[in-house]
Amino acid sequence: MSSVPAGLKYSKEHEWVRLDGDVATLGITHFAQEQLGDVVFVELPEKGATVRQFASLGVVESVKAASDIYSPVSGEVLERNVKVIEKPELVNSSPYEEGWMLKVRLADRGEVQQLLSADDYRAHIGETAGSGGD
Amino acid sequence: MTPRTRAIPDVGAATPVPALEPLLFELARPGRGGGHVRTSETAEIPEAFRRRAPLRLPELAEPQVVRHYTHLAQLNYSVDTGMYPLGSCTMKYNPKVNDRTASLFADLHPRQSYRTTQGVLALAYELERMLAKITGMDFVTLQPQAGAQSEFTALLVFKAYHAGRGEGARRRRIIVPDSAHGTNPASAAMCGYDVTTVKSDARGNVDLEALRAALGPDVAGFMLTNPNTLGLFEERVREVCDAVHAAGGLVYGDGANMNALLGVARPGDLGFDCVHINVHKTFSTPHGAGGPGAGPLCVKAHLRPFLPKPWIVKEGDGSYHYDTSREDREPEPLGDSIGTIKQRLGNFGVLVRAYTYMRTLGDEGLVETGRDAILAANYLLALLRERYDVAYDRTPMHEFVLSASRQKKQGASALDLAKALIDEGFHPPTVYFPLIVPEAMMIEPTETEPKETLDAFAAALNRLAERVATDPAAVRETPRGAPLRRLDEVGAARRPVLRYRAS
Numbered sequence: 001m002s003s004v005p006a007g008l009k010y011s012k013e014h015e016w017v018r019l020d021g022d023v024a025t026l027g028i029t030h031f032a033q034e035q036l037g038d039v040v041f042v043e044l045p046e047k048g049a050t051v052r053q054f055a056s057l058g059v060v061e062s063v064k065a066a067s068d069i070y071s072p073v074s075g076e077v078l079e080r081n082v083k084v085i086e087k088p089e090l091v092n093s094s095p096y097e098e099g100w101m102l103k104v105r106l107a108d109r110g111e112v113q114q115l116l117s118a119d120d121y122r123a124h125i126g127e128t129a130g131s132g133g134d
Numbered sequence: 135m136t137p138r139t140r141a142i143p144d145v146g147a148a149t150p151v152p153a154l155e156p157l158l159f160e161l162a163r164p165g166r167g168g169g170h171v172r173t174s175e176t177a178e179i180p181e182a183f184r185r186r187a188p189l190r191l192p193e194l195a196e197p198q199v200v201r202h203y204t205h206l207a208q209l210n211y212s213v214d215t216g217m218y219p220l221g222s223c224t225m226k227y228n229p230k231v232n233d234r235t236a237s238l239f240a241d242l243h244p245r246q247s248y249r250t251t252q253g254v255l256a257l258a259y260e261l262e263r264m265l266a267k268i269t270g271m272d273f274v275t276l277q278p279q280a281g282a283q284s285e286f287t288a289l290l291v292f293k294a295y296h297a298g299r300g301e302g303a304r305r306r307r308i309i310v311p312d313s314a315h316g317t318n319p320a321s322a323a324m325c326g327y328d329v330t331t332v333k334s335d336a337r338g339n340v341d342l343e344a345l346r347a348a349l350g351p352d353v354a355g356f357m358l359t360n361p362n363t364l365g366l367f368e369e370r371v372r373e374v375c376d377a378v379h380a381a382g383g384l385v386y387g388d389g390a391n392m393n394a395l396l397g398v399a400r401p402g403d404l405g406f407d408c409v410h411i412n413v414h415k416t417f418s419t420p421h422g423a424g425g426p427g428a429g430p431l432c433v434k435a436h437l438r439p440f441l442p443k444p445w446i447v448k449e450g451d452g453s454y455h456y457d458t459s460r461e462d463r464e465p466e467p468l469g470d471s472i473g474t475i476k477q478r479l480g481n482f483g484v485l486v487r488a489y490t491y492m493r494t495l496g497d498e499g500l501v502e503t504g505r506d507a508i509l510a511a512n513y514l515l516a517l518l519r520e521r522y523d524v525a526y527d528r529t530p531m532h533e534f535v536l537s538a539s540r541q542k543k544q545g546a547s548a549l550d551l552a553k554a555l556i557d558e559g560f561h562p563p564t565v566y567f568p569l570i571v572p573e574a575m576m577i578e579p580t581e582t583e584p585k586e587t588l589d590a591f592a593a594a595l596n597r598l599a600e601r602v603a604t605d606p607a608a609v610r611e612t613p614r615g616a617p618l619r620r621l622d623e624v625g626a627a628r629r630p631v632l633r634y635r636a637s
Contacts, residue, residue: 037566037572037573038547038549040623040624041624041628061624063549063565063566064566064567064569065316065566065569
């Protein structure tokens with residue numbers, strides 16, 4: 001079973017968001033890393049870049065496939081996780097903690113309404129489980 | 135420099151590891167060398183265009199250069215040196231006679247008149263007819279330069295077909311199975327189509343209900359490989375094709391796995407509207423790797439008007455010409471054709487090799503080829519199924535997909551097993567494809583391998599399974615008998631070093 005921590009928000013494209021005031025920390029879910037297999041490369045935007053909700057923000061590449069990472073929120077990149085770029089396997093071993101990808105200053109808090117709760121996301125991957133990791 | 139040493143199975147011993155070959159630049163010494171272009175031969179070049187400083191080329195004597203390339207060839211692994219069970223790629227042996235016949239056409243010019251190339255046109259025309267017969271289709275274009283370009287060509291043909299029926303704007307979607315080759319959705323996207331994926335059912339077939347649910351008046355077509363990428367025959371292929379046709383869509387056959395169907399079944403009879411041929415897989419032409427390739431597209435009559443031009447026409451008197459370029463009469467207009475994909479006959483030298491292969495084997499030989507490929511795969515699976523999980527437990531055709539999930543839990547992944555096979559003297563199988571199988575290992579022995587080689591390969595893979603169970607770390611540390619260990623594949627793709635710089 002995939003781990004889906006309560007208290008986080010999720011996108012249908014398998015990204016998670018942790019909110020702290022107007023700062024969002026985001027990464028890809030346990031389910032996503034499971035479907036991808038061993039992650040070997042992560043490409044992330046630099047500090048100061050702008051990301052838009054549901055638009056591609058970077059790339060995650062595994063031994064199986066290269067996939068876009070879609071930003072669950074819009075805003076300005078405050079920090080990217082340099083450790084995850086150096087050690088992409090952190091995405092597999094610790095997707096919600098050490099494997100975080102970006103910290104973003106939210107441009108529009110209302111956008112969070114478009115995201116899924118942990119329960120909704122669990123139902124979502126229940127539906128899509130087995131349909132491939134891409 | 136010692137010749138390449140075959141890595142021996144028990145790599146714990148002192149295995150001689152072949153050395154990497156230095157670059158020509160590293161071997162060079164100033165003042166060494168062979169021929170020089172004499173100044174008198176360049177006298178006709180105007181002063182303004184003459185080089186001021188000498189070219190910075192490595193200076194070497196001819197024997198050094200020959201040895202360099204021979205050493206590189208010795209480091210290489212190919213079908214000529216051993217079994218190459220790279221699933222989905224059909225790495226069969228390429229008979230040397232193919233190159234001999236292709237060399238006979240080496241001096242042709244692509245724009246040469248039909249008047250002086252009657253034999254060329256005859257060969258191309260006959261090849262078209264042979265491919266049409268094998269696939270159960272009506273017409274063929276030889277132009278596409280690769281399987282993926284043939285997919286692209288076919289989807290342009292689909293677009294033209296729907297546009298001709300006034301449905302071009304409406305039909306914007308292509309459906310692919312979740313087991314599809316990655317090129318299928320990529321080609322569809324390149325043609326501007328939206329892509330919908332349908333899942334496979336528990337038997338590894340296209341889920342017919344999911345397909346029916348995905349079909350609609352906006353669907354241009356469905357792309358299907360049969361046998362599919364699991365090596366399994368699509369059991370309900372007729373119903374699949376009927377469902378797509380009932381919705382007004384067309385069915386594209388990805389011919390990557392045609393080797394299994396040779397003389398067994400014809401895509402045209404199964405309901406496909408078109409199918410492409412990877413001649414480098416089925417008909418023993420060199421695999422591309424950036425070199426010239428060919429991917430003929432075979433279609434039913436209703437798609438012919440849209441095929442790339444020119445077409446080869448055979449007259450009643452046995453002469454041939456291009457329909458769009460006769461010097462003695464008005465060229466025929468392009469009509470509904472999508473235009474030209476690659477000039478005239480495509481990469482003709484590759485097609486000569488395919489023609490040679492087919493003529494060498496004849497009808498009976500081709501039928502035997504498909505059946506032997508299926509027999510080899512099933513024999514190999516029988517030897518491996520105890521120690522490895524089988525993704526979908528059915529009788530496969532020319533290839534099968536194992537899952538190394540059991541081994542992954544024990545501490546070594548499909549990738550580790552693939553690397554370990556290098557030390558066993560075999561090329562690894564395809565790993566992590568198709569995407570729907572965890573820790574996938576896709577194995578395709580082809581009809582080329584004798585029973586002894588299949589036995590040796592199975593023994594090696596089974597030995598590795600035992601080693602994973604007792605000492606997975608040793609398997610994770612392979613290959614040990616290759617000049618390089620684990621390569622930085624991501625770095626090679628993302629930050630390639632393409633130019634030599636003297637340090």
